[in-house]
Amino acid sequence: MSSIKFKLDNLPQKPGVYLMKDKKNLVIYVGKAKNLSRRVKSYFQNIDAHDLKTKTLVSQIVDFDVILLQTEVEALLLERTLIRKHQPQYNILFRDDKEYPYLKINLNEKWPRILKVRKRKEDDAFYFGPFGSHGQVYDLLKTIYSVFPVIRCSPQVFDNAKKPCHYYHMKQCLAPCSINVDENTYKDMLRCIMSFLKGKDKSVVEILKKRMLEASDKEDYETALSLRNQISSFKKLKESQNVIISSTKKIDVIGFSHSKNKISFTIQHVRKRKLLEQRNFILDLPRPESDKALSSFILQFYSSESIPEEILCQSLPEEKGAFEEIFYQKNLKISVPLKGQKKALLDTSIDNARYALYLEEKRNKNQENLLEHIKKTFALKNTPQRIECIDISNLHKESPVASVVCFMEGKPKKNLYRFYNIKNITDTPNDFESIYEAVKRRLQKGFEEQNLPDLLIIDGGKGQLSSAQRAFKEFFDVKTDLVSLAKSKVLNKKSLSTKTVKSHERVFQVDRQEPVALELGSKAYKLFTQIRDESHRFALKHHRRKREKKLSISSLENIDGIGPTLKKRLFEKFKDLKHMKEASLEEIMKTKGLAAKTAKLLFETLKNL
Incomplete structure (x- = not known):
């Protein structure tokens, strides 16, 4: 939720679309906004006042992305495209819900209208939608009415009209209610609107041009003028939006912006005239030479991505000719x-x-401020750019392991995670000795590889800190700061009449008599507990794997006919017990040297585990 809060606090007050995502990173809702900041924030404010569907949606949101655009029309059209592409759960659910509107056009009527309806019926009419809100439909109708002079009034008003209404004088209605209008011409205009609603924008202009020329040839200049006005209005509409373009090429648009040490690339994929997807990349920039960074990005990105027919960018890469030659077969x-x-x-x-x-x-500036705050609060020697945490896991007093997780600038760096199988195992697991061994091995490796952390956190209290300090004393001039993080403790005795009172989580340091309390909800609390909890999770994960492997080995040892050689072959073939259990009898029997009788016994044993 902290990531969402950060994004909410920094949303621009610009038009655009937003994509809500769940814990699996799937898009569950797509919406558009005139003001992204106001609209997206509204989901997370006054939640109790939301309807049930919105509450359910918000409860599943773990992240969101936004795409900035120039106009509301762009946002409206891109929203439509992205809903079709992602088919989000909470957009699709609106399909059968009477609260969410459709646009309906029935060409069987003499003078068809564009109707806003709440439910789709099984009739001969054409339906477009569903749309996420009535405001969305209003915006779309407003756009259509600005281009096409279709009937807006009700059938009752239409039937009783004696003269054209003000929309006729504003050139926004042909007024078939009181003026002679060709029925086929009017219905052709409705078909153009249907093409527009389906996203076939180019065909709309072509049809209008063809009809304008036909009317002109017949010297029907009034109709030709009306069609010319429609073409002009439609072109103005097209000029005001850029998410649907006239080119049929596969186009990638690469925009970038850089600071002293970072460069941001945004790549937008345009397919079948529509902007379908946007992806953002933030990369380190050792020197502010954006043209070389662009060349490197293009080469690396398209080594694993499909090649478009055209790339649009704000400056040509130095190796433009070389790139076009490399991708010659793709006509880039x-x-x-x-x-x-x-x-x-x-x-x-x-x-x-x-x-x-x-x-x-x-985000980086906020993180820098937090790390400086931690340095000052705990009087550390170093700004903790690299923080590591060690946790011991020894479930059921067997196979103890130590996990070492690493956070760089406040973010997990999973490729630097490590674990140690504790070697000095006694009959009774000893957390203090396990910590001593793990810290000693980490420091030894750190001096060898020159990658010691700025701050090392030990999961535990004073005793665990003392064990880690004992390991520190065996090395000369260790510049790493050392602390331990203890969970909160109960301060009062349990009783039926009193509420349990707990202390804050506490940070112990070697040269401080009393621990420093971490205020619940503070940024330091969130970072320290996140690192500690991640270390605990990683330790448990490895500990389970170790126990499962030990269990699988012991299970095989109890089967007659399976010795060390066959055991090795089985694990080479199936990797672990899980895959072995999922294998069929035929697959197991294919193991070299495994007799059919032994294979059947193994198969039955695995089924019962």
């Missing part, structure tokens, strides 16, 4: 657009790259 073209739809698309991509970089730098 790299260009810098200077005007038109492609330039507008590129500007949108650059805006999103700037926003992603702004978020990253603000």
Whole structure:
């Protein structure tokens, strides 16, 4: 939730679309907003006032992304495209719910209208939707009415009209209620609207142009003028949005923005004239040479991605010719657009790259402030850029292991996680001796590889800290700061009449008599407990694996006919007990040297585990 809060606090007051994601990183809802900041924040404010569907949606949101756009029309059209692409759970659910509207057009009527309806019926009409809100439908109708002069009034008003209404004089209605209008011409206009609602924007202009020329040839200049106005209005609409373009090429748009040591790339994928996807990448930039960074990014990105027909970017990479030669078979073209739809698309991509970089730098600045605060609070020698935590796991007093997790600048660095199988095992597990061994081995490795942490956290209290300090004393000039983190303890005796009172979580240090209490909910509390809990999780994970392996070995040892050689072959073939249990009898029998009788016995034994 802290990641969501950070993003909420830094949302821009711009148009765009937002994609809500669940714990599996699946898009569960797509929405559009005139003001992203106000709209997205509304989901997380006054939650009790939300309806049941929205409450359920919010309860499943663990992250969200936004795509910044230039206009509301762009947001409306991109929202439609992304809903079709992702088919989000909470957008799709609206389909059969009468509260969420559709647009309906029935060409069987003499003078069809565009109707907003709450439920789809099994009739001959065409339905478009469902839409996430009535406001969304209103925006879409407003766009349609600005281009196409269709009937807006009710059948009753239409039937009783004596003269054209004000929409006719504003050139926003043909007024078939009181003026002679060709029925087929009117229905052709409705078909254009249907093409627009289906996303077939290019065909709309082509149809309108064809009809305008036909009307002109017949000297029906009034109809030709009306069609010309529709074409003009539609082109203006197209100029005001860039998420649907005229080019049929597969286009990738790469915008970037850089600071002194970071560069942000936003890549937008345009397919079948529509902006379908946006991806952001934040990379280290050793020197502010953005053109070389662009070359490197293009080469690395497209080594594992499909190659488009055209790449739009704000400057040409130094190796433009080489790239086009490398990707010659794909007919790749790299260009810098200077005007038109492609330039507008590129500007949108650059805006999103700037926003992603702004978020990253603000997040890093907040993290720097937190690390400096921790250094000051605990009087550390170092700013804790690299923090490691050691935890011991010895469930059921067997197979003790030590986990070492690493956080760099406040973020988990999982490729640096390590674990140690405790070697000095006695009949009774000894946490203090296990910590001593794990810390000693970590320091030894750190001096060898020159990668000691700035701060080492031990899971435990004073006793665990003393054991770690004993290991520290065996090395010369250890610059790593050392603390231990103890869980909260009960301060009062349990009784039926009194509520249990617990202390804060406490940080113990070698040169301090009393521990420092971590205030619940503080940023230092969140970081320290996150690291400690991650270390505990990692220790348990490895401990379970170790126990399962030990169990699997002992299970095989009890089966007659399976000795060390066959045991080795079985684990080489199936990797672990889990995959062995999932294997069929035929697969097990294929193991070299395994007799059929022994294979059947093994298969039955595995089924009963």
